[in-house]
Amino acid sequence: MRRRVMSMLVGATLAASTLLGAGPATAGTSPADTPPVEFGDDWHDPVTAAPPLSKPHTKSCEVTVAEAQFKDFTPYKGDYTPPTKCGKGHWSKVVLRLDGKVKGRQYDRLGYLRIGGVEVLRTSTPEPSVDGITWSVEKDVTRYRETLSRGQQVEMLIGNVVNDTYTGIIDVKATLTFYAPEKSMDTPDRVIPLGDTKGSTTLTTPRNSERIVAEVYATGSGGGCEEYWYLTVPDAAPYSCKADHGPYREVQVKVDGQLAGIAAPFPTVWTGGWSNPFLWYVVPGPRAFDIKPIEYDLTPFAGVLNDGRPHQVEVSVVGVPEAQAGWSTPVNVLVWQDEKSDRVTGRLTGHKEGTPANTSKYTPGTGEEAHRLDTEGGHRLSVSGYVNTSHGRVATTVTRSLQNTSVHRWTEGESMDALKAGWTDRETVTTGHRAVRTDRTYTMDGTTTLGAGDRLRTEISLGDRAESVTKNGDRRTGWSVLDDHYDGDATYTANVPRDQRHAVGTSRERYRLIGDTGCYDRTIATVQGTLTQDRRHC
Numbered sequence: 178m179r180r181r182v183m184s185m186l187v188g189a190t191l192a193a194s195t196l197l198g199a200g201p202a203t204a205g206t207s208p209a210d211t212p213p214v215e216f217g218d219d220w221h222d223p224v225t226a227a228p229p230l231s232k233p234h235t236k237s238c239e240v241t242v243a244e245a246q247f248k249d250f251t252p253y254k255g256d257y258t259p260p261t262k263c264g265k266g267h268w269s270k271v272v273l274r275l276d277g278k279v280k281g282r283q284y285d286r287l288g289y290l291r292i293g294g295v296e297v298l299r300t301s302t303p304e305p306s307v308d309g310i311t312w313s314v315e316k317d318v319t320r321y322r323e324t325l326s327r328g329q330q331v332e333m334l335i336g337n338v339v340n341d342t343y344t345g346i347i348d349v350k351a352t353l354t355f356y357a358p359e360k361s362m363d364t365p366d367r368v369i370p371l372g373d374t375k376g377s378t379t380l381t382t383p384r385n386s387e388r389i390v391a392e393v394y395a396t397g398s399g400g401g402c403e404e405y406w407y408l409t410v411p412d413a414a415p416y417s418c419k420a421d422h423g424p425y426r427e428v429q430v431k432v433d434g435q436l437a438g439i440a441a442p443f444p445t446v447w448t449g450g451w452s453n454p455f456l457w458y459v460v461p462g463p464r465a466f467d468i469k470p471i472e473y474d475l476t477p478f479a480g481v482l483n484d485g486r487p488h489q490v491e492v493s494v495v496g497v498p499e500a501q502a503g504w505s506t507p508v509n510v511l512v513w514q515d516e517k518s519d520r521v522t523g524r525l526t527g528h529k530e531g532t533p534a535n536t537s538k539y540t541p542g543t544g545e546e547a548h549r550l551d552t553e554g555g556h557r558l559s560v561s562g563y564v565n566t567s568h569g570r571v572a573t574t575v576t577r578s579l580q581n582t583s584v585h586r587w588t589e590g591e592s593m594d595a596l597k598a599g600w601t602d603r604e605t606v607t608t609g610h611r612a613v614r615t616d617r618t619y620t621m622d623g624t625t626t627l628g629a630g631d632r633l634r635t636e637i638s639l640g641d642r643a644e645s646v647t648k649n650g651d652r653r654t655g656w657s658v659l660d661d662h663y664d665g666d667a668t669y670t671a672n673v674p675r676d677q678r679h680a681v682g683t684s685r686e687r688y689r690l691i692g693d694t695g696c697y698d699r700t701i702a703t704v705q706g707t708l709t710q711d712r713r714h715c
Contacts, residue, residue, distance in 0.1 A: 271317070389478065397494075406442075425581055440473065554582075584596070618640070
């Protein structure tokens with residue numbers, strides 16, 4: 178029987194969240210001196226090297242939003258009431274915190290939290306130990322301040338299956354902490370949820386909208402091949418996951434059928450990914466608990482959208498085989514209004530789309546030579562428009578350029594499966610004399626092998642980098658660099674009971690954030706589930 182290594186991927190129903198602060202480790206847990214010879218029944222709680230959220234030194238008020246145990250696919254539903262103190266809607270910051278615990282055996286699971294229909298958190302879960310683990314996620318949700326300023330309905334779900342084999346019940350509590358005003362914050366005047374569009378839906382914006390941004394929580398998940406879309410191959414290649422045009426994916430937004438935004442999806446690896454949960458028990462891959470929404474500046478379309486009529490908004494993922502499920506794309510539309518105008522007029526003045534590129538070349542394996550698929554893809558879009566506001570005419574141009582290259586190699590039976598890939602997403606938003614350029618780079622270099630004695634080994638490196646530069650004319654007024662890098666190497670015996678796996682593994686994450694606001698640089702490392710290094714460099 179053929180052994181398909183990647184089709185053994187653990188992680189049936191997954192996704193993610195936003196800004197992660199991971200349990201005890203961000204509080205300064207001391208590394209242990211001597212790790213065990215192999216993984217046991219318990220290990221360190223999940224931890225990340227990402228920085229904790231900064232919080233104002235003002236009065237704060239906490240509200241519990243949801244508290245539930247998830248053992249099936251029944252969502253929690255409740256009511257949210259904002260605090261009457263701490264600013265009454267004019268908070269300087271709002272922080273969402275999710276605290277979770279689970280023990281036994283369980284897959285990683287997909288979760289979301291919606292308040293007033295607005296998706297404020299998308300998260301996945303770690304895989305538990307027999308003795309149990311706890312973890313926490315923190316996210317700055319100040320941008321949803323308008324939604325949170327009044328009573329709303331709450332819906333939360335972490336879809337789960339509990340039976341005699343998968344025993345882990347996911348116990349979570351979500352709270353919001355509101356901080357009293359300290360300084361003026363530039364947050365949207367309206368947040369309009371479009372939900373999980375799965376095609377087109379309608380959007381009607383306020384007629385005095387002067388800036389419009391769509392955020393899409395795009396995640397490939399659900400247990401099928403789109404969970405690891407970056408490994409799919411065309412029909413001509415003998416591999417277990419097929420896609421008509423190979424692994425190139427692109428998340429598009431259209432307004433009334435016209436292309437309005439393009440973006441590269443982040444290649445998230447969940448906590449059971451690459452056939453090897455021992456890689457991720459303590460240190461998750463970048464964004465595994467922090468699904469950042471893709472942002473699209475739709476301001477060039479404001480003049481079109483402000484006519485008071487409903488407009489069609491469509492989100493689609495290019496490259497997904499027709500009629501195949503696997504992607505979730507809930508959308509929030511953030512709107513800034515001109516308070517001194519009843520109507521903001523404008524016009525779309527420019528729309529230039531490059532020819533999409535997507536080629537996959539398959540080279541058959543011969544003898545001991547692996548099968549190989551070389552993929553190159555890319556796309557470019559530039560959109561311009563203006564709005565007539567109370568403070569004058571404001572022109573906006575959004576230019577975005579995508580590129581993806583990958584080399585996928587695998588042997589007969591997929592007992593060796595390897596991918597080396599990179600994605601770039603370069604965006605420039607020019608408003609008047611101000612230009613913000615953001616260069617995003619994602620990397621993945623991994624190999625899984627199934628060798629003698631069913632010993633399965635995965636070696637993998639993941640990278641998430643973003644460099645942003647703000648200019649006013651020729652003068653640089655701001656810059657920042659985020660560089661999150663993960664390395665892991667884990668081996669265990671497959672196809673045996675848990676206590677016979679004899680698993681060993683190391684993991685390491687270095688998270689760097691530098692720029693005008695200072696420097697943050699932290700490295701954490703583990704051996705056999707024990708935290709062995711926690712070092713700060715700045």
